[in-house]
Amino acid sequence: MRPVSERIALVLFDRLQELAAQLDPTNTVVSEVVRPTRYATYTPQHNQIVIVQESPEIDAQLSHAGNPPSVAWRQRFKVHCHVMPSELDPTTLDSLINNFVADVVVAICQPASSWHTFGNLAINAMIEGPQIIEASGGVAGMTVPVLVVYRTSELSPYEMRA
Amino acid sequence: MTTDATTVFMVDGDFKESVSITYHPHRYYGATLRADRTIDAVIERHRLAVFSEDGDTVAGMWVVYVANDSTVGISSDELDLGGDAVTISPRDGETPVRKTIVELMSQDHAMLQLEVR
Numbered sequence: 001m002r003p004v005s006e007r008i009a010l011v012l013f014d015r016l017q018e019l020a021a022q023l024d025p026t027n028t029v030v031s032e033v034v035r036p037t038r039y040a041t042y043t044p045q046h047n048q049i050v051i052v053q054e055s056p057e058i059d060a061q062l063s064h065a066g067n068p069p070s071v072a073w074r075q076r077f078k079v080h081c082h083v084m085p086s087e088l089d090p091t092t093l094d095s096l097i098n099n100f101v102a103d104v105v106v107a108i109c110q111p112a113s114s115w116h117t118f119g120n121l122a123i124n125a126m127i128e129g130p131q132i133i134e135a136s137g138g139v140a141g142m143t144v145p146v147l148v149v150y151r152t153s154e155l156s157p158y159e160m161r162a
Numbered sequence: 163m164t165t166d167a168t169t170v171f172m173v174d175g176d177f178k179e180s181v182s183i184t185y186h187p188h189r190y191y192g193a194t195l196r197a198d199r200t201i202d203a204v205i206e207r208h209r210l211a212v213f214s215e216d217g218d219t220v221a222g223m224w225v226v227y228v229a230n231d232s233t234v235g236i237s238s239d240e241l242d243l244g245g246d247a248v249t250i251s252p253r254d255g256e257t258p259v260r261k262t263i264v265e266l267m268s269q270d271h272a273m274l275q276l277e278v279r
Contacts, residue, residue, distance in 0.1 A: 039210055040221035043262040044279055046245060050216050080216050084262070086190035086244035138243060138264030138277070139215045 003157040004121055005075055008148050011118045012077055016049050019107035028103045044139045050080040069154040070161040079104060079144040097142050101130055104144055121160055122150040167229040167272040172202040179205055185236055188245030201235050203228045205250055222252055224278040230271060238269050248278060
């Protein structure tokens with residue numbers, strides 16, 4: 001059994017892995033999807049997705065009293081979309097990024113009617129405004145923040161609450 | 163200076179790695195195919211550094227010096243910072259792994275200084 005936060009992260013990872021497995025040439029050809037280890041072992045690549053998460057916050061308004069109480073958590077995942085095109089590639093950088101981000105959002109929001117529950121683990125989710133990656137190290141791209149709200153038992157982060 | 167690049171820096175027992183590294187030129191669609199090749203290099207293994215593009219992610223960083231040469235090194239005009247890679251040992255003696263060249267830190271007619279992540 002894994003904590004709810006980790007199960008949600010795996011759902012997000014799997015949805016993006018499906019994008020990476022697609023062979024449809026109209027979509028961005030994703031090179032890999034990565035969740036970094038302590039000392040990241042991945043190497044920057046074109047059309048690479050790196051998922052990291054921020055510190056979770058408690059949402060007091062959505063938490064419930066009870067015995068034990070339910071705690072609502074707001075967990076933001078940052079989906080970093082790297083682009084590193086060949087110097088010979090005449091495609092504009094913004095165009096590459098726009099297409100990549102659109103494909104990532106579509107992949108995350110599947111299935112359309114229930115994507116926000118992340119497999120009945122969350123009570124809500126939203127895609128927040130993407131942020132440009134400052135290309136200081138040779139990699140450009142955009143970060144797509146995904147905010148997921150879920151509840152757990154106050155006594156056990158493993159126990160999901162509706 | 164150009165001669166020194168290959169006869170001083172890239173000589174066994176002086177500066178260069180005892181094992182040659184492999185250069186993997188990126189193959190952009192439609193461009194002339196460029197084959198992988200073995201080259202000599204001096205590798206400066208830096209400590210772990212934050213990979214700022216991914217927030218607080220910590221990753222290894224290497225500075226690789228090669229001759230500005232299309233045979234025994236990498237020539238500045240063939241380098242493609244959109245996918246070129248080298249296979250190097252992350253730590254001395256470790257199994258070599260493929261890492262991407264992310265930046266051309268400096269160059270002259272003799273040598274290139276490359277940032278590899």
